[in-house]
Amino acid sequence: MMATLDKATALDARLARLSVPAGGFAAKARREALERLSAAGFPGRRDEYWRWTNPTAFAAPEPARAEVPAAQPEMFDGFGRIRLVFTDGVFDAAASDALSGEEGIEITRLAEAPDVNWAASVYGTLEAAGQVPVLRPFATLNTVAATDGLLIRVTGRVKRPVNVIYRHKSEVSDPILHHVIRLEPGAEMTLLENGPSGARFNKVIEVEVAEGARFHHIRAQGPDHKRQAITHIFARIAEGALFKSFTLTVNGRLTRNECVLWLDGDNAVAHVAGAALGDGADGGFHHDDTVFVTHDALNGESRQVFKKVLKNAAVGVFQGKILVKPGAQKTDGYQISQSLLLDAASQFLGKPELEIYADDVKCSHGSTTGAIDPTALYYLRSRGVPLEEAKSLLVLSFLADAIDEIEDPALKDEIVARLEAWLATHRG
């Protein structure tokens, strides 16, 4: 009883600080989400799904103060992108390219969306579906209270990538953003995300990938070491469609990235990958990848590739699950989570799960944790490579499998450059 009361109080305190947008096309979805959230409450430390990551920071009424990070050279320059900027959670039209004008894609701001809207059938629905079998209350909170975001409808093969850039200008910014993306049959787009987001960041992306459509997503979180972020991607992948997502995280005191995917149509493909490099020296580093892939159709292919490099008491968490429903025959599910611990105080906590109800499937997972291989290090040094450089090389080779999930070679180079820059400043 006590616990229930506490949960309700914590939720009320959080909601009281928010200005929940009223009216608009999403009003019904927001109302229903509030009902669900009131029933669920916020998770506590004893919740199985939060056994290794403390959810308190995401539930607290106010975010912890986070200093504004120093300006960084802009990523993805020269990629002919459509640049869309959010500053502390508010769309910054002056800093952005025009929302309209590109062929095959319609982009609208959530905060300015008309009342009659294609996104009404998507907003909050995938998030709601993602509450089974495990509750994800922070995503529900997002549906209730998101103040801005993008509604993107893709009807053709869009050549220019859409680059969403987050800027962090206030030490107490607490943005809640919700993007809805729908790729019509045969459509294709690339979404790039980067930039420091705020003191605390709660973001949801809902993606509908229709028959034969292709969705590519590359995200570079940070650098904004003091922030705390919880993000969710919910994606439904239809017949013959493809979903590919890669996330690079360098620093961030607390990050939980959840990814919930349904392979609903036959021959659907979903790849989700992540590379995280964390230095816990400056106030800690805790990085949590939580993935849930559901196969509910024939001949689906899913891959999860997650690599973490951890130093100075950094903590890496991986909770990955492949669920193969009855009848989802010929599923090929693969999952790998690996951690490289660069010192004795860092730790890796993992739960790679399989739940399988069909027999003609090929599913496997692997997980390894350990230090840099001394033999490899010795070999490089014997060839005259200085110690720190040798370590960087081995770290890069350790991350290679995850980075290889990026199809576009130019984008891959961009991510590797970011990685190398981080390694150059975090030696020793």
Added chain:
Amino acid sequence: MAEELDIREGVDRETIETVRNMGSYKYGWDTEIEMDLAPKGLNEDIVRLISAKNHEPEWMLEWRLKAYQRWLTMTAPTWPLLKLPEIDFQDIYYYARPKSMETRPKSLDEVDPKLLATYEKLGIPLKEQMLLAGVETPEGEAPEGERRQVAVDAVFDSVSVGTTFRESLAKAGVIFCSISEAIREHPELVKKYLGSVVPQTDNFYSALNAAVFSDGSFVYVPPGVKCPMELSTYFRINAENTGQFERTLIVCDKGAYVSYLEGCTAPKRDTAQLHAAVVEIVIEEDAEVKYSTVQNWFPGDEDGKGGIYNFVTKRADCRGDRAKVMWTQVETGSAITWKYPSCILRGNESQGEFYSIAIANNMQQADTGTKMIHLGKNTRSRIVSKGISAGKAQNTYRGLVSIHPKAVDSRNYTQCDSLLIGDKCGAHTVPYIEVKNNSSRVEHEATTSKVDDEQLFYCRSRGMDEEEAVALVVNGFCREVLQALPMEFAMEAQSLVAISLEGSVG
């Protein structure tokens, strides 16, 4: 049931026929024998009654009552992937003893012949001159004295009916007796070790066991002694509506060694029966314990009626440096299995191993695995788990590998493979990995697949029928674990694997 099966290419009529004829459980008969039953239900008086029947000292009764009080405040765990019917703990007999055991027989010669016949029928020799079937050395190949001998403690419902080879064991200094006897005869040892590995309040079922356990086995191997023969406990549930709650305590002192075998069966009945056991193993410096189980409780019929609910807490504590424990289990029986034999690797350079075959057919459900808790430096653990699901069964591997910050230079290797036979069953893997230092190395691999068509085709093309081919492939799949079993069990296990899967080809 057969009609519902998706008939695949390569399945012949014969196989489908065999599926129809499923459900032959070899040990399903019962022994008609007059029983002493305590009143049904559970309360403090029952706890007192069990304690009194075993002529226990006051401290033991207090220990039980403490557990009972705590159990009242606990709830059954809901985290396993099991569809568990509501268990009415008041609808169970907590104590059942053959009438003839009222005054304890002084030797096996005084034991009711009906009881001895029961064990004989089960293939468990209680006569000391007999050797375990199947491993007898042919005449002339080995001198009489070198034949393998196995000492047996036979537990029938709630009581131990006899322990063999006690004298020759006593000569070596090994104590092997029922736990009720140990409480009376060796209270100092029992007091020191009982509940020190699995505390009364460890979990819901272990608390229940601590309150109402009626018998079980006790082993003490003194320092430096290599136990001269393998020790074995054979559990038989016979009476209807009873629960069996046995407690096993094994203490292997410094530099000692013992290999322990455990087997279990129960008659075929329509109503499910509860079995909640606790096994505690204490391993001191340089000592080694091998614990092997062939669990063949009645699994229920093909519609899931009846069967044993098997909720077992097994844990080994490697207290001393270089202590070593090896769990090997073949789980083919029980309607529901909830069991995680664990290793606490406290001593430096201690080692834990877990080899498991879990087979679930028809409506069986199994949620089983292990915990490897690395606390000492340079500790090693290895997990090899083979799960096989057939029919409409659900089979889950659940395990934890935890490397504590101080357990530097440790190593774990885990391999969990699942095999699915038929499209109505499920195979699940839920491993937890916690690594808290960087000088240790942890590796985990898991695969799920079906019986390979090419392998089957190859076997069939060599003239095997489908059943034989599947049995061969499955035995190959389990080989690593079968090889880890002591010889006595390896053969039994191998044929058990084939029998458990009979007719499940699809």
